[in-house]
Amino acid sequence: MSLLSAIDINAMGMKAQRQRVDVSTSNLANARTTRTADGGPYRRQDVVFQSTSFAQTLDSEGWSPRGVEVVAVVDDPTDFIDSYEPGHPDADENGIVLYPNVNAMQEMANLAGASRSYQANISAISVLKTMIQRTLDLGR
Amino acid sequence: MIESPLLNFIENRLDVSAKRQQLISGNIANVDTPGYLAQDVTFDQQMAMLNLSGTSSGHLGLSVDSAGIRVTDSSSEVKPNGNSVDLDRELTESTKNGLEFVMLMQFLQNKLRTMRSSITEGA
Numbered sequence: 001m002s003l004l005s006a007i008d009i010n011a012m013g014m015k016a017q018r019q020r021v022d023v024s025t026s027n028l029a030n031a032r033t034t035r036t037a038d039g040g041p042y043r044r045q046d047v048v049f050q051s052t053s054f055a056q057t058l059d060s061e062g063w064s065p066r067g068v069e070v071v072a073v074v075d076d077p078t079d080f081i082d083s084y085e086p087g088h089p090d091a092d093e094n095g096i097v098l099y100p101n102v103n104a105m106q107e108m109a110n111l112a113g114a115s116r117s118y119q120a121n122i123s124a125i126s127v128l129k130t131m132i133q134r135t136l137d138l139g140r
Numbered sequence: 141m142i143e144s145p146l147l148n149f150i151e152n153r154l155d156v157s158a159k160r161q162q163l164i165s166g167n168i169a170n171v172d173t174p175g176y177l178a179q180d181v182t183f184d185q186q187m188a189m190l191n192l193s194g195t196s197s198g199h200l201g202l203s204v205d206s207a208g209i210r211v212t213d214s215s216s217e218v219k220p221n222g223n224s225v226d227l228d229r230e231l232t233e234s235t236k237n238g239l240e241f242v243m244l245m246q247f248l249q250n251k252l253r254t255m256r257s258s259i260t261e262g263a
Contacts, residue, residue, distance in 0.1 A: 002158045002159055002161075002162055003158050003161065003162075005162065006158075006161050006162040006164075006165040007165070009162065009165040009166050009169050010165045010168060010169055012169055013165075013168060013169025013170070013171075016169070016172075017172070020172075049170075049172055049173040049174065050173065051166075051170045051173045051176045054166070064179075065162040065163050065165060065166035065179070066166045066169070066170055066176065066179075067166065067169060068169045068170045068173050113172070114172075116227075117168075117171050117172055117227075120168050120171060120227055120230070120231060121168055121169060123168075123231055123234065124164065124165050124168045124230075124231070124234050127161070127234050127235060127237075127238035128161060128165070128238070130238055130242065131158070131161065131238055131241045131242065131245075134241070134242050134245040134246075135245060137245075137249070138245060138248065138249055138252070
């Protein structure tokens with residue numbers, strides 16, 4: 001049923017936005033992490049969204065609603081933030097400590113955007129729910 | 141009465157409405173996808189699908205061929221990341237389309253109720 005698959009599309013949207021929130025909160029949590037398994041400070045990460053074809057719903061030519069997926073989580077290549085802290089255990093010989101390239105403002109804006117998009121998907125699902133409910137009531 | 145063209149019309153309209161809701165869902169899901177262009181069916185395209193051969197040449201027919209409706213990438217404002225989804229518009233259209241669907245369902249329900257009462261009360 002096409003209305004049920006439309007809910008799946010919005011569910012994909014919600015999942016993608018939640019992954020975006022996961023990555024963003026991870027960035028915030030590690031904003032001051034100077035040691036990682038790979039050595040060096042934590043590097044900020046970002047998600048890559050890509051629209052995907054939604055195979056089950058391609059019934060006739062032209063109707064191609066697109067789902068969405070996080071296809072990759074990529075490292076942010078920008079420079080680390082250096083700070084002069086000679087007393088820090090991870091400081092180099094000049095007393096410079098490299099901190100992650102995480103910008104708290106950027107992450108907060110990202111979180112707010114993801115939250116709004118998540119809500120939009122929920123709104124769409126509630127409309128679909130009404131439509132399906134009315135269809136089910138038809139036989140009464 | 142059961143073979144009423146009106147019922148077919150409602151059925152087709154419901155089909156179009158349900159499919160359109162899918163497109164809107166896809167647009168909302170892709171609100172942050174770079175390069176994604178919003179898709180929709182325009183009213184003109186829907187009208188063009190109306191069968192114009194009624195009982196009189198001046199009448200609009202009551203059949204809508206949903207298979208003939210094409211999806212177009214709406215050419216609204218494109219954001220710097222190449223995405224053209226207008227979230228406000230999509231949410232409004234979602235509500236409007238949902239109401240249209242409910243309205244058609246109500247209409248169909250009334251129609252069926254009339255038919256049912258003809259069947260049960262007539263004897």
